[in-house]
Amino acid sequence: MEWFTFQSSTESSNNKHHNELYAEKLPVKQLAEQYGTPLFVYSRRALETNFQAYHQAMADWPHLICYAVKANSNLAVLNVLARQGAGFDIVSVGELERVIAAGGDTGKVVFSGVAKQRHEIRRALEVGVHCFNIESEQELERIQEEALSMNKVARISLRVNPDVDAQTHPYISTGLKDNKFGIDIDRAPDVYARAAELSHIEIVGVDCHIGSQLTTTEPFIDALDRLLMLMDKLKTKGITLKHLDIGGGLGIQYQDETIPSPSDYLVTVKEHLVQRGYGDLTLMVEPGRSIAAQAGIMLTRVELIKPAAEKKFAIVDAAMNDLLRPSIYSAWHTIVNTVERPDIESHQYDVVGPVCESGDFLGKDRPLTVLEGDLLAVYSAGAYGFVMSSNYNSRNRAAEIMVDGDQAYVVRQRETIEEQFASERLLPEA
Known part of the structure; x- marks a missing residue:
């Protein structure tokens, strides 16, 4: 990752040269000393570069890039992307309010999620989101009812389930018939026909998201071809769409995966659209991980080295409550010492928390x-890191820092014990 690199440094106490890890132009050792650990560190330049990779890949095509807020919802992260012109993919009213607080354009927001509550629908209609990605027939009727009560027109896109195997971890696969997401593609024409009958619904698009951390383009293109066949059917029924939302899911290199670039992937998508006569359709994507993951690391201090009969343990001050992915997905994150130590023997360690x-x-x-x-630095922690953290074991949640060149900004203060307790109450005395 070009934003987190080892550079030569000198210890003033003994004039010794060694290589240590930098975040952009700042040594991460300095950040840990100033802000404590565990600590999430984000690179502004990385966020902007990763977003621009999508924008440049679609510069010759009408498009909207809706960053998936669930990947990393820090207000500063959202603000950096809003300044780049990003739209946002949200799944709750809380994420919507974060987008608003961060200066995002609500007219570029798509509202996804299988369980949109009525108050969430009303708020989204009030602020004028770009569209709702409908995940069930029942939800369509609910949105019609709320739009009618507010005398608003709700723009909608059906999230279609194409029954495509994304060949990813089963917990993050979303495009199969036994997943809870979306509307069966065979049922979709009838649901579109029903939507066309509703007084306060405007059909604007079709949406598909088949899963996360995809490492090949084949599942994307398979799903796209099925969507195009659906669009052909809709056209014969007089239903024309303004946009095609192909979702997110493009993976990153956590370990040794080979990942297609946004450009490689989207060139193929555009070729398919032209071949099928949809060259004027607005193309929408919902990347999250591929923008945020490599833009962040988590710093953690080694508290103890514990030898055991079979292995050694490096016990650190970060834990599963700080970074949950390894525990629930058996996910791999590269872990490095932030100072190279060529004079020390290497051993195999389990890096564990308290x-x-x-x-x-x-x-x-x-x-x-x-x-x-x-x-230690845990790489690729910018997505599904802090957002999945908790107070398990009554541990305070970590601080978050944004590095911009040679400047560092606190974008979330470290939680305190008092803040943990703030919303709790004792029972009254008997």
């Missing part, structure tokens, strides 16, 4: 040269 669960680990069987007190 939470009272055997599943509390950040990485297993990692070759590390490390001493107690060393600072």
Whole structure:
């Protein structure tokens, strides 16, 4: 990752040269000393570069890039992307309010999610979101009722389930018939016909999202071809669409995966649209992980080195409550010592936290040269990192920092014990 690199540095105490990790132009050691650990560190330049990769890939085509807020919903992250012209893919009214607070354009918001509540629908209609991605027939009727009561017209797109195997982790696969998401593609023509009858519904598009952390383009193109066949059917019924939303899901390199670039993927998508006569259709994408993940790392301090009969443990001050992905997905995150130590022997370590669960680990069987007190960096932590964190074991949630060149900004203060308790109440005295 070009935004987090090892650079030569000198210890003033002994004039020794060594390589240490930098975030853009700042040594991460300095950030950890100033702001404590665990600590999430984001690169502004990385966020902008990753967003622009999508924008440039579609510069010759009418398009809207809706960043998936669930990947990283920090207000500063959203604001950086809003300044780049991003739209936003949301799944709750809380995410909508975050987009508004961050200066996002509500007219570029698509509202996804399988369980939109009535108050959420009303708020989205009030602020004028671009469209609702409808996930069920029942939801369509609910949105009609709320739009009618407010005398508003709700723009809608059906999220179609194409029954495509994304060949990813089953917990993040969303495009199969046994997943809870979307409307069966065979049922979709009838649902569109019903939507066309409703007084306060405007049909604007079709949407599809088949899963996350996809490493090949084949599942995307398979789903696209099925969507195009659906659009052909709709056209014969007099239903024409203004946009095609192909969702998100493009993966990143956590370990040794080979990932297509946004350009490689979208060139193929555009070719298919032209071949099928849809060259004037607005193209929408909903990337999250591929914009935010590599833009962040998590810093954690080694508290103890614990040898055991079979292996060594590096016990750190971050835990599964800070970064949950390894525990629930067996996800791999590269872990490195932020200072290279060529004079120390490497050993295999399980990097584990202080939470009272055997599943509390950040990485297993990692070759590390490390001493107690060393600072480790967990890579690819900018997506599904802090947003999935909790107060399990009554641990405070970490601080978040945004680096911009040689400047660092606190974009979320470290939580305090008092803030954890603030919304709780004792029972009255008897």
